[in-house]
Amino acid sequence: MKPTSDTPRHSEYRLRRRVHFYEADPAGIVHFSWFSRYMEEAEHALWREAGLSIAPLASDIAFPRVAMTFDFRRPLRFEDEFMVHIRIAAIGRASMRYTCVVSRDGQEVAIGSLTIACVRRAEDASMQAVPIPDDIRARFEVADEAGA
Amino acid sequence: MKPTSDTPRHSEYRLRRRVHFYEADPAGIVHFSWFSRYMEEAEHALWREAGLSIAPLASDIAFPRVAMTFDFRRPLRFEDEFMVHIRIAAIGRASMRYTCVVSRDGQEVAIGSLTIACVRRAEDASMQAVPIPDDIRARFEVADEAGA
Amino acid sequence: MKPTSDTPRHSEYRLRRRVHFYEADPAGIVHFSWFSRYMEEAEHALWREAGLSIAPLASDIAFPRVAMTFDFRRPLRFEDEFMVHIRIAAIGRASMRYTCVVSRDGQEVAIGSLTIACVRRAEDASMQAVPIPDDIRARFEVADEAGA
Amino acid sequence: MKPTSDTPRHSEYRLRRRVHFYEADPAGIVHFSWFSRYMEEAEHALWREAGLSIAPLASDIAFPRVAMTFDFRRPLRFEDEFMVHIRIAAIGRASMRYTCVVSRDGQEVAIGSLTIACVRRAEDASMQAVPIPDDIRARFEVADEAGA
Numbered sequence: 001m002k003p004t005s006d007t008p009r010h011s012e013y014r015l016r017r018r019v020h021f022y023e024a025d026p027a028g029i030v031h032f033s034w035f036s037r038y039m040e041e042a043e044h045a046l047w048r049e050a051g052l053s054i055a056p057l058a059s060d061i062a063f064p065r066v067a068m069t070f071d072f073r074r075p076l077r078f079e080d081e082f083m084v085h086i087r088i089a090a091i092g093r094a095s096m097r098y099t100c101v102v103s104r105d106g107q108e109v110a111i112g113s114l115t116i117a118c119v120r121r122a123e124d125a126s127m128q129a130v131p132i133p134d135d136i137r138a139r140f141e142v143a144d145e146a147g148a
Numbered sequence: 149m150k151p152t153s154d155t156p157r158h159s160e161y162r163l164r165r166r167v168h169f170y171e172a173d174p175a176g177i178v179h180f181s182w183f184s185r186y187m188e189e190a191e192h193a194l195w196r197e198a199g200l201s202i203a204p205l206a207s208d209i210a211f212p213r214v215a216m217t218f219d220f221r222r223p224l225r226f227e228d229e230f231m232v233h234i235r236i237a238a239i240g241r242a243s244m245r246y247t248c249v250v251s252r253d254g255q256e257v258a259i260g261s262l263t264i265a266c267v268r269r270a271e272d273a274s275m276q277a278v279p280i281p282d283d284i285r286a287r288f289e290v291a292d293e294a295g296a
Numbered sequence: 297m298k299p300t301s302d303t304p305r306h307s308e309y310r311l312r313r314r315v316h317f318y319e320a321d322p323a324g325i326v327h328f329s330w331f332s333r334y335m336e337e338a339e340h341a342l343w344r345e346a347g348l349s350i351a352p353l354a355s356d357i358a359f360p361r362v363a364m365t366f367d368f369r370r371p372l373r374f375e376d377e378f379m380v381h382i383r384i385a386a387i388g389r390a391s392m393r394y395t396c397v398v399s400r401d402g403q404e405v406a407i408g409s410l411t412i413a414c415v416r417r418a419e420d421a422s423m424q425a426v427p428i429p430d431d432i433r434a435r436f437e438v439a440d441e442a443g444a
Numbered sequence: 445m446k447p448t449s450d451t452p453r454h455s456e457y458r459l460r461r462r463v464h465f466y467e468a469d470p471a472g473i474v475h476f477s478w479f480s481r482y483m484e485e486a487e488h489a490l491w492r493e494a495g496l497s498i499a500p501l502a503s504d505i506a507f508p509r510v511a512m513t514f515d516f517r518r519p520l521r522f523e524d525e526f527m528v529h530i531r532i533a534a535i536g537r538a539s540m541r542y543t544c545v546v547s548r549d550g551q552e553v554a555i556g557s558l559t560i561a562c563v564r565r566a567e568d569a570s571m572q573a574v575p576i577p578d579d580i581r582a583r584f585e586v587a588d589e590a591g592a
Contacts, residue, residue, distance in 0.1 A: 021340060021351060022181055022333050024174045026226055026499060028353075028569060031170045032509040033484075036477040037318050044317060048375070055317060055374055055470060057273060057324075065476040069513045075571070078174055078351055079344070125205060125472060127519070169488060169499060170481050174351060176421060176501070180361040181336075184329040185466050192465060196523070203322060203465060203522055205472075213328040217365045223423070226499055227492070273324060275371070318477055320470045322522055327466045353569060374470055421501060 011143035012087040013046035019080045029075035035110050036068055039100045042086040043114065050139040060121050061133060066095070067115040074109045076102075082109060087143035094118045094129045096140070159291035160235040161194035167228045177223035183258050184216055187248045190234040191262065198287040208269050209281060214243070215263040222257045224250075230257060235291035242266045242277045244288070307439035308383040309342035315376045325371035331406050332364055335396045338382040339410065346435040356417050357429060362391070363411040370405045372398075378405060383439035390414045390425045392436070455587035456531040457490035463524045473519035479554050480512055483544045486530040487558065494583040504565050505577060510539070511559040518553045520546075526553060531587035538562045538573045540584070 017038060025031040047054045054063055076082055082104040090097040095117045102110040119127035165186060173179040195202045202211055224230055230252040238245040243265045250258040267275035313334065321327040343350045350359055372378055378400040386393040391413045398406040415423040461482065469475040491498045498507055520526055526548040534541040539561045546554040563571035 020333070020337055021173060022179045022336065025169060026172045026174065026176045027506055027508065027565075028174045029508070032512060033170055033477050033480040036480065037316070040318065040477075041316055044375070053375055057373070062471055064471065064473070064519070065516055067513075067515045068476060069511075071511045072509055075508070077353070077569075079340070079349055121471075125521075168481070168485055170484065175358055175360065175417075177360070180364060181329050181332040184332065185464070188329075188466065189464055192523070201523055205521070210323055212323065212325070212371070213368055215365075215367045216328060217363075219363045220361055223360070225421075225501070227488070227497055269323075273373075317469060318475045321465060322468045322470065322472045324470045329466060 009141040010050040011141050013042050015042040015045050015084040017082055019076050019078050021078050024078045029077055035070050038084045039112050039114055042084040046086055062119055062121055063116045066117045070110055070112040072110045076109055080104055088140055093131050157289040158198040159289050161190050163190040163193050163232040165230055167224050167226055169226050172226045177225055183218050186232045187260050187262055190232040194234055210267055210269055211264045214265045218258055218260040220258045224257055228252055236288055239290055241279050305437040306346040307437050309338050311338040311341050311380040313378055315372050315374050317374050320374045325373055331366050334380045335408050335410055338380040342382055358415055358417055359412045362413045366406055366408040368406045372405055376400055384436055389427050453585040454494040455585050457486050459486040459489050459528040461526055463520050463522050465522050468522045473521055479514050482528045483556050483558055486528040490530055506563050506565055507560045510561045514554055514556040516554045520553055524548055532584055535586055537575050
């Protein structure tokens with residue numbers, strides 16, 4: 001499906017999620033490594049809402065992660081319901097940056113950011129930075145409220 | 149490196165391991181999903197000792213898992229040191245079966261089994277069962293003491 | 297909330313799920329270790345539907361896993377939608393057994409089973425088998441169609 | 445074991461590690477969520493070398509993670525051997541900060557940082573910031589070469 005000038009552009013996604021037992025650690029709280037996965041789940045849901053898969057089965061274009069940050073404010077526990085709100089903060093020639101807020105009952109749990117690059121994978125599995133293809137770029141825009 | 153009639157055959161491997169914090173759950177014990185990973189770590193170490201990778205970068209032959217069992221006897225906790233002893237129980241035309249004992253201080257923690265198939269992956273990502281290639285088969289043999 | 301003779305009993309749960317990127321491996325398919333997690337997610341959803349948490353914050357009763365099996369028939373890939381159908385196959389004095397079918401588009405992907413025990417945890421973190429408490433037992437029953 | 449003025453202080457740790465199959469994703473490279481786990485594995489090894497466990501079985505003192513960053517430079521693949529070099533960058537009254545370099549064959553793969561807080565857990569599972577206990581503080585010092 002080719003995007004046209006009328007194609008709606010997507011800039012954010014709110015993912016509702018519940019903590020699985022295996023995501024919590026012996027301290028009884030979600031292990032911090034899971035927040036990068038929560039953020040990515042929301043990112044991929046944003047791409048699906050935009051009519052895209054971030055990793056189609058037969059594609060030589062890929063979007064490896066190049067930077068990530070997270071600040072943790074409150075713990076999440078088994079069976080807690082929470083929200084992952086991801087927003088596009090910047091779209092560059094060959095990269096995108098997201099900001100992300102994880103919250104529970106309206107209270108901030110964690111704040112993160114993620115930068116991804118656009119690359120072409122060669123036969124030998126090496127990667128080279130390339131511009132984001134136009135039919136992908138045309139579906140996204142920077143969110144109004146997203147801080148840089 | 150082609151195997152010859154003198155190539156030693158491998159039938160078992162003992163992997164020493166320590167429990168990572170993120171492997172234990174809110175009950176303070178290793179989440180049961182990790183045992184299948186421990187068993188696979190030992191399997192891949194067995195293949196490396198036999199001079200092989202179970203998943204070389206450019207290969208259309210793969211070894212998907214087709215069956216697994218585990219009985220859990222005792223818990224493992226954060227920083228526990230344990231042993232994963234994997235043995236080849238059967239080698240078929242297009243499949244292999246392992247048995248596995250996880251222990252700590254000589255006491256059985258868990259007992260598992262794993263059956264893998266040999267497949268060829270087509271361009272469209274579909275898989276078809278094929279005989280285990282001779283140069284792989286030549287490096288393995290059934291362990292003496294492994295129960296069927 | 298105490299169960300009464302009118303409390304509906306629960307025997308099965310159908311969980312709808314989508315494959316996350318981090319659940320698939322370099323072969324492009326869901327790593328087999330995830331199926332035990334999918335099964336447990338469905339189990340915990342069954343308990344929630346019955347008005348229970350399988351691991352309340354302050355409880356000395358716990359339900360460790362004592363046995364698991366899985367047969368794998370077809371692969372799952374990134375973004376596949378699938379169903380996890382868990383059913384209670386047996387309820388003993390101090391244990392329960394589930395069977396589980398994972399399917400996609402009506403086709404069987406994997407078939408599993410899980411046995412859990414009921415234990416009391418002592419101060420020193422040791423566990424002792426105890427009968428399933430009545431207020432938990434009263435909420436469950438064996439599913440009609442579940443094979444032993 | 446009480447530390448004395450002669451107790452050696454620890455400031456860094458080098459962890460050697462190999463990529464497990466289940467750590468790599470459909471792009472064939474280690475999923476970025478694993479780097480926070482690699483960093484934590486090295487941190488816990490540093491604490492063990494200092495004669496400590498970061499999470500003893502019966503302790504009301506805990507060290508939750510409050511901030512994390514990672515920049516990713518090169519991919520890691522299945523069976524790659526790599527090094528995780530963690531260094532203490534700062535020790536505060538109630539927090540510590542680490543920097544971390546992941547490398548393979550001398551080439552930088554990823555650069556991270558991690559800040560942890562010292563808290564006391566109450567009966568109700570709430571956490572309150574407290575000073576790092578003296579017998580823990582006495583075992584660590586800031587690494588010479590660690591940038592702030």
